[in-house]
Amino acid sequence: AQTVTQSQPEMSVQEAETVTLSCTYDTSENNYYLFWYKQPPSRQMILVIRQEAYKQQNATENRFSVNFQKAAKSFSLKISDSQLGDTAMYFCAFTEGSQGNLIFGKGTKLSVKP
Amino acid sequence: EAGVAQSPRYKIIEKRQSVAFWCNPISGHATLYWYQQILGQGPKLLIQFQNNGVVDDSQLPKDRFSAERLKGVDSTLKIQPAKLEDSAVYLCASSFGTGGSPGNQPQHFGDGTRLSIL
Numbered sequence: 001a002q003t004v005t006q007s008q009p010e011m012s013v014q015e016a017e018t019v020t021l022s023c024t025y026d027t028s029e030n031n032y033y034l035f036w037y038k039q040p041p042s043r044q045m046i047l048v049i050r051q052e053a054y055k056q057q058n059a060t061e062n063r064f065s066v067n068f069q070k071a072a073k074s075f076s077l078k079i080s081d082s083q084l085g086d087t088a089m090y091f092c093a094f095t096e097g098s099q100g101n102l103i104f105g106k107g108t109k110l111s112v113k114p
Numbered sequence: 115e116a117g118v119a120q121s122p123r124y125k126i127i128e129k130r131q132s133v134a135f136w137c138n139p140i141s142g143h144a145t146l147y148w149y150q151q152i153l154g155q156g157p158k159l160l161i162q163f164q165n166n167g168v169v170d171d172s173q174l175p176k177d178r179f180s181a182e183r184l185k186g187v188d189s190t191l192k193i194q195p196a197k198l199e200d201s202a203v204y205l206c207a208s209s210f211g212t213g214g215s216p217g218n219q220p221q222h223f224g225d226g227t228r229l230s231i232l
Contacts, residue, residue: 004156033218043203045157045223052218091156100145100211101170102221104156 002027004094006105013082014113020067021077021108023092030054032096034068034075039089039107048090051075082112116140118224120206126230132194135227139187139208145169147221148181148191149205157205163189164211193229201231 003026013019025034036048051059051068058066063083067076079086089109093102119138127133139146145164149157160179162170166186174181178197183189193200203226211219 035220037223043205043226043228045205045207045221047220047222050220093156100209100219100221101147101159101162102149102157104158106154106156 002029002094002096002103004092004103004105006092006108008108009106010109010111012111012113013079015082015084017082018078018080019082019110021079021090021092021110023075023077023105025073025075025092025094027073027094027096029096032094034066035093035095035102036064036066036077037091037093037104038086039091040087045091049077079110084112084114086110087112118206118208118222120204120224120227122227123225124228124230126232127196128232129198130195132192133196133229134190134192135204135206135229137189137191137206137224139189139206140222143208143210143222144186145209145211145219146183146189147207147209148189149207151203151205151226153202160191160204196229196231198231201229203228 005024032053034051037045049061049064063080065078089107091107092105148160151157160174161181163183181191205226207221207223209219209221
């Protein structure tokens, strides 16, 4: 069974600094996708960044980037120049290419301090 | 474009009562998902529809939960009778994918319904 593990229940970072959130996953599939979602107190899940497993190049979206290590089954999220609005729960998620349903980790609560 | 719409936003009921949640996906999105998010955990898939057909309902407690998407657009999730452990946020999501590699299609989420069972 596929699983997603986020080992950091909570993290904090000073505004304008950089923080890295960890995620590992387990699968025997070769075709899959990885995601980071942000969930602020409003509850809506917002897609932050997405990585296709067949692509070696790490995905980047403005201040957000990932370090995808396929052999190690690791998928960490780096947030640069942290902003107060980045305060939220961050969920790492996995989906097999042929299915679509997301398998989520338990989340990391990130607090950005002024 | 309008996002995924869900209602109600909050619901409080007593155990053994019934409750229903409604979701209207983004226009043109063929795939619709219902997730259950218990406090302190990540969302867990309950059921996945593609158009009006069920793709995956393996984690849906079918003795008490039911869901339908009759015309392939909006969907209703029902719990009858509710148990204390059903207290959670129920999230609806939709994606454009109609087949092939649905995992390639990003999912767009609604604001969810927070259900509290007394």
